[in-house]
Amino acid sequence: EAQVTQNPRYLITVTGKKLTVTCSQNMNHEYMSWYRQDPGLGLRQIYYSMNVEVTDKGDVPEGYKVSRKEKRNFPLILESPSPNQTSLYFCASSLSAGDRVHEQFFGPGTRLTVL
């Protein structure tokens, strides 16, 4: 089954404790992206990757890091989480962006709470 998986699905942590949210897709997609969803704000893009070893900042990259060492994986790293990073996070993937974004497949989401 074609899918995007994220782990963990739920995470409660404390300020300053480094964490990683994993994302993996099995569709051989070149393009991957991370979003955060907050009430009333829709989805905002954190980082995206056009292919292995190619990453770019989205609209809200501060406080986050990503890496793309393998095509299927795109982990999101919070080196020193703060309460304002409490949110619902989604990973997504699609075919190569080329000259535009294609329809994206989304993971089930990770609900993060930072105390």
Added chain:
Amino acid sequence: AQSVAQPEDQVNVAEGNPLTVKCTYSVSGNPYLFWYVQYPNRGLQFLLKYITGDNLVKGSYGFEAEFNKSQTSFHLKKPSALVSDSALYFCAGPGGSARQLTFGSGTQLTVLP
């Protein structure tokens, strides 16, 4: 700046009635636009897209959307709503670069039995 807007936070409609969820866009050049649906505790699912061509786009689950260039709108429609259509709907379009998507704030659709 490129943007999409969903002017209604909440839309209520009776089962069997037609539904419309509104989206307007501000995009330079030829826009490409998407609709996604999010059911509770789930990720977003792709419904339909407009790239070029026919202004009426048909998608999954009986949904369709009409691209209107003069009104810069891309409203989502369905002729007869089902209770199971109740969900959060997002419009999306090109963002700061051609390789980014920007999303509207979402519209909660509730179909009343």
